[in-house]
Amino acid sequence: MxxxxxxxxxxxxxxWEAGVVVASAYPGTPSTEILESFARYPGVYAEWxxxxxxAMDVAIGAAYAGxxxxxxxxxxxxxxxxxxLFYASMTGLEAGLVIVSADDPEMHxxxxxQDNRRYAKFARLPCLEPSDSQEAKELVGVALEISExxxxxxxxxxxxxLSHTDTLVELGERVERPPTxxxxxxxxxxxxxxxxxxxxxxxxxxERVRRLAEFAETFPYNRIEWGDRSLGIVTCGVAxxxxxxxxxxxxxxxxxxxxxxxxxxxxxxxxxxxxxIVLEELDPFLEEEIRLLGVEVYSGPQGYQxxxxxxxxxxxxxxxxxxxxxxGAGLLPPAAAPPVLQPETGELPARPPVLCxxxxxxxxxxELRRSKLPIQGDxxxxxxxxxxxxxxxxxxxCMGAGIGVAHxxxxxxxxxxxxxxxxxxxxxxxxxxxxxxxxYNRGKTVTVIMDNRTTAMTGHQDNPATxxxxxxxxxxxxxxxxxxRALGVEEVHVVDAYDIQAVxxxxxxxxxxxxxxxLITRRECALLPExxxxxxxxxxxxxxxxxxxxxxxxxxxxxxxxxEVYEKTGRQKVEIDPLLCTGCEVCAQLCPTEAILFRAQxxxxxxxx
Amino acid sequence: xxxxxxxxxxxxxxxxxxxxxxxxxxxxxxGYEAKKAEVHGxxxxxxxxxxxxxxxxxxxxxxxAKGEVDILVAFEKLEALRTVEFLRPGGTVxxxxxxxxxxxxxxxxxxxxxxxxxRAVLAQVTDDVRWVDGIAIxxxxxxxxxxxxxLLGALSALLDVPESIWxxxxxQRVPARTVDLNRQAFHRGRQAVTR
Numbered sequence: 001m002x003x004x005x006x007x008x009x010x011x012x013x014x015x016w017e018a019g020v021v022v023a024s025a026y027p028g029t030p031s032t033e034i035l036e037s038f039a040r041y042p043g044v045y046a047e048w049x050x051x052x053x054x055a056m057d058v059a060i061g062a063a064y065a066g067x068x069x070x071x072x073x074x075x076x077x078x079x080x081x082x083x084x085l086f087y088a089s090m091t092g093l094e095a096g097l098v099i100v101s102a103d104d105p106e107m108h109x110x111x112x113x114q115d116n117r118r119y120a121k122f123a124r125l126p127c128l129e130p131s132d133s134q135e136a137k138e139l140v141g142v143a144l145e146i147s148e149x150x151x152x153x154x155x156x157x158x159x160x161x162l163s164h165t166d167t168l169v170e171l172g173e174r175v176e177r178p179p180t181x182x183x184x185x186x187x188x189x190x191x192x193x194x195x196x197x198x199x200x201x202x203x204x205x206x207e208r209v210r211r212l213a214e215f216a217e218t219f220p221y222n223r224i225e226w227g228d229r230s231l232g233i234v235t236c237g238v239a240x241x242x243x244x245x246x247x248x249x250x251x252x253x254x255x256x257x258x259x260x261x262x263x264x265x266x267x268x269x270x271x272x273x274x275x276x277i278v279l280e281e282l283d284p285f286l287e288e289e290i291r292l293l294g295v296e297v298y299s300g301p302q303g304y305q306x307x308x309x310x311x312x313x314x315x316x317x318x319x320x321x322x323x324x325x326x327x328g329a330g331l332l333p334p335a336a337a338p339p340v341l342q343p344e345t346g347e348l349p350a351r352p353p354v355l356c357x358x359x360x361x362x363x364x365x366x367e368l369r370r371s372k373l374p375i376q377g378d379x380x381x382x383x384x385x386x387x388x389x390x391x392x393x394x395x396x397x398c399m400g401a402g403i404g405v406a407h408x409x410x411x412x413x414x415x416x417x418x419x420x421x422x423x424x425x426x427x428x429x430x431x432x433x434x435x436x437x438x439x440y441n442r443g444k445t446v447t448v449i450m451d452n453r454t455t456a457m458t459g460h461q462d463n464p465a466t467x468x469x470x471x472x473x474x475x476x477x478x479x480x481x482x483x484x485r486a487l488g489v490e491e492v493h494v495v496d497a498y499d500i501q502a503v504x505x506x507x508x509x510x511x512x513x514x515x516x517x518x519l520i521t522r523r524e525c526a527l528l529p530e531x532x533x534x535x536x537x538x539x540x541x542x543x544x545x546x547x548x549x550x551x552x553x554x555x556x557x558x559x560x561x562x563x564e565v566y567e568k569t570g571r572q573k574v575e576i577d578p579l580l581c582t583g584c585e586v587c588a589q590l591c592p593t594e595a596i597l598f599r600a601q602x603x604x605x606x607x608x609x
Numbered sequence: 610x611x612x613x614x615x616x617x618x619x620x621x622x623x624x625x626x627x628x629x630x631x632x633x634x635x636x637x638x639x640g641y642e643a644k645k646a647e648v649h650g651x652x653x654x655x656x657x658x659x660x661x662x663x664x665x666x667x668x669x670x671x672x673x674a675k676g677e678v679d680i681l682v683a684f685e686k687l688e689a690l691r692t693v694e695f696l697r698p699g700g701t702v703x704x705x706x707x708x709x710x711x712x713x714x715x716x717x718x719x720x721x722x723x724x725x726x727x728r729a730v731l732a733q734v735t736d737d738v739r740w741v742d743g744i745a746i747x748x749x750x751x752x753x754x755x756x757x758x759x760l761l762g763a764l765s766a767l768l769d770v771p772e773s774i775w776x777x778x779x780x781q782r783v784p785a786r787t788v789d790l791n792r793q794a795f796h797r798g799r800q801a802v803t804r
Contacts, residue, residue: 004633004643108648165646165671166633238671245669320674340676341698343733345690346726349719351620351711353656389716552716557655560710579753 005169007162010133011100012037013169014140015070019177020098021045022062024055026429027458028074029109030163031102035072036461039470043174048461048470051399051429052077056084056099060153063093064191066181068144072100075116076398080430082119085153089123090201091191092151095180096144099125102158105281106316109457111379111398113314115283120155120259124205126212127155127259128221131240133167139221139256148180150208150215157258159281161238161316213260221256224269231331232273234266234286239279242322246332261289270295277310277331281317284308300329355384357558358526358535358582360452360497364421365390366554366586367503368448371511373419374409376402378431380423381457381525382450389555393421400430406445407438417511421448424480425455425463432487438516439488446510447489447518449480450497452525460528484518491517498523500589526582536583536599540575544595547571551587551596559587612665613768614673618692619684620709621649621656624757627782628682629660631761634778636664639770646671655712657688682764684743684757685709686727696734701767703802704731705743705760739763739802746797755787755794762798772799 005013011034015023023046025035039046049055052073059071073081078101085099101119104110120127128143130136136158143154189197216222231250235243240254253269255261270276270290275298278287287297287309299309307313310329311322326332355362365385368375369392377383377393378401386393395405406420422431427449438445455461462468467477481494491513493506503521510517524531537558547566551559551574558580561572576587576596588596597605615632619625629645636643641664648659661673675694680701683689689704696702704727713719722730731738741763743756758779765775776792783791 002637004637004645161646161671164648165644166630167644167671168637168642241669241671318672318674319670319677323674338674338676339698340694341696341734342694343730345693345730346722347719348687348691349711349713349717349721351655351657351687351691352713353621354712356655387712549716555712555716557712557715560715 002168002170004166005133005137006033006164006166007130007133007136007158008033008102008164009037010137010169011072011140011156011158012041013171014137015098016041016044017137017172017174018141018144019068019175020070020144021067022059023047023070023072024049024058025072026050026052026055026077027455027461028052028077028102029458030104030160031072031074031077031100031158032458032461033163034100034102035470038070046470048463050464052081053084056081056088059097059099060084060088060093063095063097065184066094066179068096068177070098070100070140072102074110075101075103075114076110076112078116078119080399085119085125086123087193088153089125089205090193090198093147093153094185096147097153098140098143098147098156099153100156100158102160102163103282104160106160108160111396113282115285116155116157117258117285118283124209125153125155125259126150126257127157128256129157129237129258130162130256131237131254132162133165133169135221135256136162137169142221146215150212152205152208152212157237159238209260213263216257216260216262217265219257219262222262222265223254225252225254227251229272230274232269232276233279234269234276234290235279236286237281239281239317242317242319243279245319246322246326255286258286259289261286261293263293266290266293267295279311279322282313284313352387353384354387354555354557355381355390356526357556357580358584360521360523360526360584361385361450362390362554362556363500363586364448364450364497364503364521365392366500366590367507368392368419368421370504371419371507373417376406376409376418376420378402378420378422378426379457380426382421382423385421387555389553399426400434403431403434403438403445403447406447407434407441407443410443410445411441417444417446419446419448421450423456424449424451424453424465425461427480428464428478435484435489435516435518436487443516444514445516446507447516449484449518449520451480451520451522453522454525454528456525456527460525480518480520484520489516489518491515492520493518494520494522496523497521498584498586500586526584534583536602537578537581538576538583538585538588538599538602539578539597540573541595541597542573542575544593545573546593546595547573548592549574550590550592554586554590556587558582612663613680614678615662615664615680615682616673616678616692616695617660617662617682617684618688619658620688621658623658623684624754625658625660625684628757628761629662631775631778631782632662632764634782635770635774636662638774638778641665642668644668644671657691659692680764680767682760684760686724687711687721690722690727690730693731693734699735699737701737701739702731702735703739703741703760703763703767705756706740707744707756739767741798741801743798746801747794750790750793750797752790755790758783758791758794759798759801762795762800763802765795766799766802
């Protein structure tokens with residue numbers, strides 16, 4: 001029986017079938033669903049770690065202890081975990097370890113589109129790339145076998161298009177595997193990477209790459225599909241699908257292992273086709289490796305100009321992009337493109353992602369905007385505070401960056417007060433060391449911890465502040481106030497994020513303090529199920545509205561300009577969409593004419609009726 | 610069997626993902642290889658959301674190229690304009706007669722296109738445009754959130770798939786206590802469109 005699964009779900013299934021016992025990850029789009037899905041299988045341990053580096057250490061520990069292990073992260077998560085990646089490559093392990101990197105071509109929800117195949121070469125690891133969910137499932141088991149046979153972690157690279165596409169998968173059963181060691185290994189020469197031991201390990205991992213390249217020659221997921229030999233395409237990952245779709249006649253060498261490359265297989269394929277091209281997303285990773293083998297790669301009529309040939313290095317591929325590039329390089333006739341009618345639409349209003357109606361970050365940004373100070377952002381829903389009309393985020397680089405950046409600007413002595421905003425989960429991830437650094441070095445940064453009691457951006461995962469683990473067990477619930485006091489912050493304020501006056505006063509107190517301070521703005525994400533049950537749409541009494549738009553300037557999507565106008569100014573009045581409003585009362589607090597009814601007023605109306 | 614490429618376009622929170630899940634599953638149930646790709650940005654709500662669903666004997670790319678979509682299902686009118694260039698000339702557009710005003714209109718200077726302009730733009734690509742008032746129908750049933758299933762019902766009227774398959778798949782996918790409501794929504798949508 002075949003089932004539709006995303007590649008993320010298929011990886012989870014594959015890990016379960018192949019006897020993975022321990023999995024640890026930090027949520028990050030597009031990888032998050034792998035662990036959410038894996039955690040639901042019987043007989044496994046799965047956890048949300050506080051960050052990707054911790055997650056990888058946990059998986060490595062399990063593999064050292066002789067149990068098959070999995071860790072998953074988005075591409076930039078591997079930067080956080082890179083230190084662990086490199087030592088694990090040096091030590092090898094006792095049981096299979098798969099590291100899943102879900103890359104994000106097109107940056108659907110990321111700050112860059114780094115190509116993590118480069119980590120495989122950098123850290124001397126094999127890299128496997130599936131082309132659909134079925135292969136994703138199979139390659140997890142294959143990766144674990146390679147891991148154990150060659151004593152190496154294995155990188156399994158997905159991309160957004162695989163992670164978030166459902167294709168048919170044949171399900172299998174779980175094969176239980178006994179631990180590969182009887183007790184935890186005491187083997188310092190292999191596992192204690194002091195220089196004397198590490199120097200002996202380095203030649204071993206270089207030799208391992210050579211053996212893997214030999215293995216790749218007959219690896220069944222590296223295979224040629226012969227067609228017309230005038231064009232040969234080397235491809236991998238989801239680009240394999242585009243190769244088949246756009247060039248149905250061509251010969252195709254599909255690489256399921258993209259590092260190290262099978263030298264003879266590539267050279268033989270190249271020798272038997274008239275023209276060889278490489279079709280891959282993002283970096284010219286395969287192209288560079290193939291050129292290093294001395295194989296000629298066709299680059300189009302202009303010849304090789306360096307960099308990537310024919311297909312774009314930026315953004316996601318799709319059949320349209322591939323076809324257009326192929327026509328441009330003379331590989332396909334112009335008539336190969338389907339007729340597209342591009343109607344004259346005129347300017348269409350953009351629909352950017354926005355902070356949701358009822359978002360507890362909104363009132364905090366209303367007050368931060370009022371302060372006119374530079375605000376350093378971080379990674380989470382609150383990054384959307386950058387958009388107009390809130391326009392209150394002035395940098396956002398990576399997880400945990402904001403506090404350090406704010407401190408750097410502070411000690412640079414530009415005379416302004418500096419503020420960092422960070423979410424609850426991101427604070428645990430990498431914010432804590434940065435805040436300790438502010439305290440230790442006598443900085444004056446104001447840190448706003450926007451505590452919405454969940455990891456909202458990636459879809460409401462638990463974290464150390466929620467009191468629940470990934471597998472639903474009750475656990476400690478970390479409170480921020482004692483935590484930041486323990487980090488040495490003396491000026492700490494905790495307010496309800498929905499209470500605008502309280503946010504304003506606490507922010508003023510932080511700014512008046514001549515030292516580090518923390519403002520914790522606490523309120524559950526409006527989309528959490530228990531909060532949804534309390535939604536109560538508010539209403540505008542139109543006769544009282546004077547069209548000042550103080551409410552509109554919060555950027556709440558539930559507010560819209562009415563057809564009715566305020567006669568004195570001719571400005572449109574404001575109405576509330578009852579399908580969207582949650583009843584957070586932020587707009588009601590800002591309304592100078594008391595035209596927006598509070599929940600208590602609405603409830604009173606209901607009970608009167 | 611005829612290959613069919615669908616594009617579902619809407620706004621985060623409208624239930625396009627559930628609808629595309631159902632559509633892909635129905636494709637599998639009638640014997641196609643189906644693939645479903647979701648393209649959504651950062652926000653859970655409020656941003657543009659697009660799903661590609663492809664039915665075929667053999668499907669390679671999960672994404673459909675511009676000019677190759679047979680049926681565009683727009684859950685929101687502006688999103689119909691934004692995605693109509695994906696439509697094969699002469700293909701079918703099913704439009705939910707609902708406007709969700711983006712923030713760039715409410716608090717920026719942008720203007721939401723009026724119905725006349727929307728009709729004129731769609732007419733440049735195809736004559737086959739079907740309008741469904743999904744929100745009104747769902748509202749009559751007592752829950753505006755089932756508009757997505759009303760749209761699925763309307764879509765089903767354009768396809769040669771037994772109604773029972775649609776209903777079985779929908780029932781598997783929605784919460785048990787909403788099965789009756791969703792059945793009604795599907796039926797009302799199916800009646801709202803004629804082939």
